[in-house]
Amino acid sequence: MSFGTAEYQERIYKTKKSMAEKGIEVLLITDPANMNYLSGYDGWSFYVHQMLIVINDEDQPIWIGRGQDANGAKATSWLYHENLIPYSDEYVQSDSKHPMDFVADILKQIGQDKRSIGVEMDNYYFTAKCYEQLKKGLPNASFKDATLLVNWVRLVKSDAEITYMKRAAEIVENAMMKGIGLINEGVRECDVAAEIFHTQIKGTKDFGGDYPAIVPLLPSGEKTSTPHLTWTDDRYKKGDSVILELAGCYRRYHSPLARTVNIGPPSDKLKNLSDVVVEGLNACLDMIKPGIACEEIEETWRKTIHKSGIVKESRLGYAMGLNYPPDWGEHTASIRKGDRTILQPNMTFHLIPGIWLDQYGFEASESFRVTANGCEAFASMPRQLFIKDGVLETNMN
C-alpha cells in the first residue's frame, strides 16, 4: 500500500464530511483516482465498470468490480476482504446485463437503495448508460451530482503525497534531459519517445517509475501550433522546434513538466515568444503564496506579458497530483480568470502557460506546491528555449 491506513481513514473522514455538507448519504465513486485515493486500489481495470461505495454510517468503503480483479483489490487496497464484491463475467461488455444493474442489486441487498446517492456525473468512467441503469434499478433513491466531490478533497496534499510528487519530479527531470539531449536532425521522433518512456518507467536507482496518466506529448515543426499530438516515425529536420510535455509518475502521483527545443538557431519569432512566456512564468512563480486566489496568478501573467501583444486565451494551469489515464489534472481549481480558489500550503498545480499560434508554439511549465510563504517548483531545470547545436546547449548539461 502506498500510505498507512490512518491516512486512508483521514481521507474517508474528509470525504464523509463533504458528503454531509451536500446531503449525500451514499457516494458512488467511479473515478479510478478517487477509488485509489480512498482505498489504495491500483489496477488497470477501469476499462470495465467498477465502483467504490462510501456509505456515511459505515466504516469502510465497498469495492465492486469484475471477478478477476478482486484479487487485485485484495493485493493493493486496505479494505476488508468481505468488502470486495466481485461481479461475474456475464456483466462484461454485454448488451443484456450491465454492471450498474449489479450495483443496484447490491445497494438493495444492503438496504441503501432509498437514500440520497451521489454520483460522479461528469467522470469519464460514469457513462450516460451507467446513470440510466442506476435510475432504473434504484427507483426509490434520490440522486445528487457528486462530480469532483473527492477531487476537491484531494486538493491539499499530505506530506507523504508531496514526497511522492518530488520523486516524480526527479523522474521527469531525467526524462526531459534525456529527450532534449536526443532530439536532433535526422533522429526519429519515436526513438526519442522510446528513451523518454524508458526513463519515466525505470525511475532512479532508489525508486521505480509508474506510468504517467498521459503519454509524452511531442509535437514538432508546424505541429507545435497545437499541444496534444504525440510522435511519428518521421526524422527531425534542421530548423524544427519540438515541444516536450512529460510527467514523471511515482505510485500514481505526477510531476508534469514542459519545455521546448529548437534544432539549430530559432526564428526571431520563436525566440521572442519564448522570452515572453518565460518572463510571464517567472513572474507568476514569484508571486504565488498562500491566501491569494488562482485568478490572481492569471492577472500577474496577463499584466506581465501585456506589452508583448501576446494573448493567452486558454487557462494557465490546473491542480494535479494522483491520477490515471486519460488525465493527470484533477479537474478542480484552474489558474484562470474567474477562479477564486484560495491557495493553501501543499496545494499542487501544473502552471503551463503554453502559447500555440498558427504555425508554431512554445511551452515552458513548472509543477509546484504552495509552501508556507510562497511556492516551490518540484523540478529544477532551466526555464528557456533549448537550442541544439547552438550556444545554449551547454546549459542543459
Place this chain on the structure above:
Amino acid sequence: MSFGTAEYQERIYKTKKSMAEKGIEVLLITDPANMNYLSGYDGWSFYVHQMLIVINDEDQPIWIGRGQDANGAKATSWLYHENLIPYSDEYVQSDSKHPMDFVADILKQIGQDKRSIGVEMDNYYFTAKCYEQLKKGLPNASFKDATLLVNWVRLVKSDAEITYMKRAAEIVENAMMKGIGLINEGVRECDVAAEIFHTQIKGTKDFGGDYPAIVPLLPSGEKTSTPHLTWTDDRYKKGDSVILELAGCYRRYHSPLARTVNIGPPSDKLKNLSDVVVEGLNACLDMIKPGIACEEIEETWRKTIHKSGIVKESRLGYAMGLNYPPDWGEHTASIRKGDRTILQPNMTFHLIPGIWLDQYGFEASESFRVTANGCEAFASMPRQLFIKDGVLETNMN
C-alpha cells in the same frame, strides 16, 4: 494520414448505412477510436470533451473540440478545415459551461436539433453529464442509443488495417522477447517494464511504435492470481512467476500478446495449468474459420480442457484493433457462450484464455485474424510456460 481518403469515405458510407437501419439521422461520436476511424483525428485530447458528428445527408463529418486542439485536427484528419469547430477554453472543466452546451448550440445553428440523434450511451467519453446537457439543450431532438454502432463497423478490417496490425505484432514479439529475456531473480520489475516500453515505442528500424491503449500488465508472484496489475520497484525472487500481457501498437492498431514466465523450476500445479491452457488455446486456433460463431470457439475450449477439471468463468477473448486508452478491445464480439457473431475473413481478435486461481495464474494468448479458410496468428512465439534458468530457456532465443 494513416489511410487514403477513399478508405475514410468507405467507413463513413458504412456508418451511414448502419445509422439508416437504426433510424438515426445525426450521430454524435465521442469514442476517440471511432473519431479516429472516421476522420483520422489523432491527438491525446480525449481528456476534454470532444465530438465527431456524422449527419446522414452531409458528405463530411464535423469535428468539435477544444480551441487549442483544432490545429491538431487540421494536421491529422482528412476533414475540410471549415468542418473543424473549436470551442473556447471557458468550456474546459468549468462548473458553469459544459462543452455539450456548445455542441447543442452548433446543432441548432445548423438546423440539426429536431432530428433523431444517436449517442454512444456507454462510452467512457460520453458521461452522464454529457447526456443531461444535450437533453436540456436539444429539447426537440429524439435521442437513440448508438453505443458501439461504429465499433461494429470496425469489426472487419481492410487489408491496410491488417498490415498495420502485422506491424504491431512485430513490435509485440520484440517487446515480449525483451521482457522474458530480462526477467530474473534480483531484477526490478520497473526495469523490465522500462525495457518493454522502450521496445514498444521504438518499433523496428523500418517503422516506429505507437503507444498501446493499455500499459504492460506484469503481475508477479501471488499477484498472478489477477490479470490487471502493473509493476512495482520490487525485485523478482527465485520461484516467482510473472505474467506479461503486452501489445504492440502501430498507428493506433494493436496486436496484444500474453505469456507467462517462471524464475526457476515451476511448481507442478503451474506446469499443469500451463499445459491445459496451451492445449485449449491450440485447439481453438485449429478450428477457427469463417462461418462459425464466436461461441463455438468457447465450446471447443471447454470440451478440450474439460478433462482437467479447470473451468474458465470469464470470456476467452474479444474483437480488437484500433483503439485509445483505456482499452484496446472493441467491445463488440466476445469469444464466449451466447455470442452468435459469425466469423468473417479479416475479423481480428485477441484470444486470451487466462486462468487466475487463488494464489497463481497463467496466461498465454494470441491475436489473430480470420482468413479465407482458417485463422492466422499475428505474432510468432512459442506457446508455453517460459522458464528462466531452466531447460526451456533456449526455446526463446
